[in-house]
Amino acid sequence: MNKILGIIILGFLLPQLSLSQKIKGSDTVLPLSQKEAEVYMQKHPEATVTVTGGGSGVGIAALLEGTTDIAQSSRRIKFDEKNKLKNMDKEVVEVIVGYDALAVITHPSNPIKKLTREQLEGIFRGKIKNWKELGGEDLRIIPYSRETSSGTYEFFKESALRYKNYMNGIMSMPATGSVIQSISQTRGAIGYVGLAYVNPSVQAMELSFDGGKNYSNPLNTETSDVIYPIVRPLYFYYIQKEEAGIKPFLDYVLSDEGQQLVADLGFIKVK
Structure with a gap:
């Protein structure tokens, strides 16, 4: 009888302590999520953690729809998104899992190595159209942006453009990988990506947000005395009622080992 009762109780607990989780x-x-999931599943073979991209807005929309357990986001959840969840009797929990430096990248052949915030604004608003205006080659500037559902798109608009609009007709890319590929193949191109995506096929620019007095490179965020000006938190969002099933993986991400993976991938640790 006790054995049967134990099986019944376990049957009620299993849906709450699900070993299969989705992150989007x-x-x-x-x-970051992919690497954390990979190592976590090696340590816990009974667990399955599925990770997909699509943009911060897509992840939060999936949380609203109930089609993901965790929304990964490079921007903070918006007031209206939070309200929609509240209206559905879903209390959302926010956790910072790391920090990211946003790198401004160009084709590696570009002789321009440094830009000020004002110059960035001029480029992405369409006011500066040729690299010779900045002391470079007589070459048309081709700015690349992420699409509007991307948290990276919004963060760059907030930090570099001071909430001003991007130029009309800017090249809008659906994923970070496509930004890297396009810029690596286009001599006049410029764009922005999360630091973990920077590779030798592109050049990361030094930036100044104090009118050219101090410049810093995103690749030196841990060692430079000058604070890199475009750094943002990275978030996991989940529904509080579902915390029991999510907590073991989340605890691993925030552990010393999980945070070392954050640093190994080129992000900045929470602690």
Whole structure:
């Protein structure tokens, strides 16, 4: 009788302590979530953690729809998104899992190595159209942006453009990988990506947000005395009622080992 009762109780607990979890959202957070999930599943063979991208807005929309357990996001959840969840009797929990430096990248042949915030604004608003205006080659500037559902798109608009609109007709890319590929193949191109995506096929620019007095490179965020100006938190969002099933994986991500993976991937640790 006790054995039967135990099986019945276990049957009620299993849906709450699900060993299968879905993570969806930000392309910036994607390599971090994938690596954390990979190592976690090696340590816990009974667990399955599925990770997909699509953009921060896509992840939060999936949380609203109930089609993901965790929304990974490179921006904070919006007021209206939070309200929609509240209206559905879903209390959302926010956890910072790391920090990311947003790198401004160009084709590696570009002789321009440094830009100020004002110059960035001029480029992405369409006011500066040729690299010779900045002391470079007589070459048309081709700015690449992420699509509007991307948290990276919104963060760059907030930090570099001071909430001003991007130029009309800007090249809008659906994923970070496509930004990297396009810029690596286009001599006049410029764009922005999460630091973990930077590779030798592109050049990361030094930036100044104090009018050219101090410049810093995103590749030196841990060692430079000058604070890199475009750094943002990376978030996991989940529904509070579902915390029991999510907590073991989340605890691993925030552990010393999980945070070392954050650093190994080129992100900045929470602690």
